[in-house]
Amino acid sequence: xxxxxxxxxxxxxxxxxxxxxxxxxxxxxxxxxxxxxxxxxxxxxxxxxxxxxxxxxxxxxxxxxxxxxxxxxxxxxxxxxxxxxxxxxxxxxxxxxxxxxxxxxxxxxxxxxxxxxxxxxxxxxxxxxxxxxxxxxxxxxxxxxxxxxxxxxxxxxxxxxxxxxxxxxxxxxxxxxxxxxxxxxxxxxxxxxxxxxxxxxxxxxxxxxxxxxxxxxxxxxxxxxxxxxxxxxxxxxxxxxxxxxxxxxxxxxxxxxxxxxxxxxxxxxxxxxxx
Numbered sequence: 001x002x003x004x005x006x007x008x009x010x011x012x013x014x015x016x017x018x019x020x021x022x023x024x025x026x027x028x029x030x031x032x033x034x035x036x037x038x039x040x041x042x043x044x045x046x047x048x049x050x051x052x053x054x055x056x057x058x059x060x061x062x063x064x065x066x067x068x069x070x071x072x073x074x075x076x077x078x079x080x081x082x083x084x085x086x087x088x089x090x091x092x093x094x095x096x097x098x099x100x101x102x103x104x105x106x107x108x109x110x111x112x113x114x115x116x117x118x119x120x121x122x123x124x125x126x127x128x129x130x131x132x133x134x135x136x137x138x139x140x141x142x143x144x145x146x147x148x149x150x151x152x153x154x155x156x157x158x159x160x161x162x163x164x165x166x167x168x169x170x171x172x173x174x175x176x177x178x179x180x181x182x183x184x185x186x187x188x189x190x191x192x193x194x195x196x197x198x199x200x201x202x203x204x205x206x207x208x209x210x211x212x213x214x215x216x217x218x219x220x221x222x223x224x225x226x227x228x229x230x231x232x233x234x235x236x237x238x239x240x241x242x243x244x245x246x247x248x249x250x251x252x253x254x255x256x257x258x259x260x261x262x263x264x265x266x267x268x269x270x271x272x273x274x275x
Contacts, residue, residue: 006033008058009040014051014203016044016100023059028067029113034087041094041102051210052203053098055121056105062130063114088116088145095120096218099211101202105195106130106182111169116147119154122214123183125198126173127191132181133169153221155180208243212236 008019018040020027029037044053057063074080095102104118106126112135118124126132134143134151142148142164151160159179163171173185186194202210216236220229240246 004036004040006030007036007040009043011044011047011050014049014207015199016047016050016053018044018053018055020055020057020063022067023057023061025067026061026064026109027057027059027114028064029117030067030069031087033067034091038087038091038094041091041098044100045094045098048207050100051205051207052199053100053102054105054199055102055117057107057114059108061108061114062104062106062110063117064109065112065114065135084144091117092120092146092150099214100207101210101214103199103202106132106173107191109169112136112143113145113147116143116145116150119147119150123198124181125184125186125195126176126182128173128185128187130173130185131169132163132171132173132176133167134164135167135169137165138167151181206245209240212240 004021006020006022008017008021010017010019018037020029020033022028022030022033041053044050070083074083101123102121104121104124106118106124107130108127110118110126110130110132112133115132115134134147136143136147143151148164151163154160156179159181163179163181173182176182177185184194184198216233220232223229223232241250
């Protein structure tokens with residue numbers, strides 16, 4: 001897809017912004033948006049200079065879940081299975097495998113499938129006025145794009161159960177933060193500046209180190225033992241150390257060890273000033 005109609009895809013330096021762009025529908029996810037999101041996250045994976053992807057919503061909501069236009073087709077068993085196994089599962093895997101740090105920028109309502117989208121991301125930052133919830137149980141079903149499973153892995157299980165079982169759509173951002181769901185909550189009048197600081201900081205890091213950190217933390221949860229996870233970490237660090245750009249720095253330090261000494265002194269001075 002060269003042009004998108006339901007999302008905005010922009011790259012500025014090391015940051016890619018993917019913005020849900022159906023503000024009149026509170027960014028509800030229809031089939032076209034699901035396909036475009038899948039395409040966008042697969043595409044950005046192969047852009048080497050991008051370190052961070054920001055997923056946001058245009059208008060008054062982050063995302064309010066699935067669009068009503070999708071639901072009639074879900075009455076057919078095969079179509080329902082495809083919506084869950086192809087669209088939902090496929091998008092979750094695309095975000096996981098895009099190898100960038102994906103940050104959800106939540107303003108307004110983040111409900112049902114929108115909350116599931118946020119859960120697919122690596123970090124979730126929210127305005128103080130944002131509201132959250134999963135409403136599927138009110139219809140006698142459950143979140144089907146990974147929400148029931150991911151939320152149980154993202155926060156204490158007793159808190160996750162309350163969100164799923166209650167069907168509420170008015171959980172405040174501060175409540176979700178206290179329950180362990182959100183990375184940070186910023187006051188509305190400070191949100192843009194604070195969020196920009198976070199993105200600027202993370203996107204300044206080496207792309208390959210961010211990619212490896214994401215993979216190690218994700219895959220370590222799948223390891224059968226702590227020792228296996230630690231081996232995964234060691235191998236990743238060794239791989240990073242012997243990458244060409246790091247080795248060029250190491251060569252400089254081998255040839256001019258005084259550079260390292262000077263850098264260490266400067267770091268100590270900066271640390272002393274902070275204290």
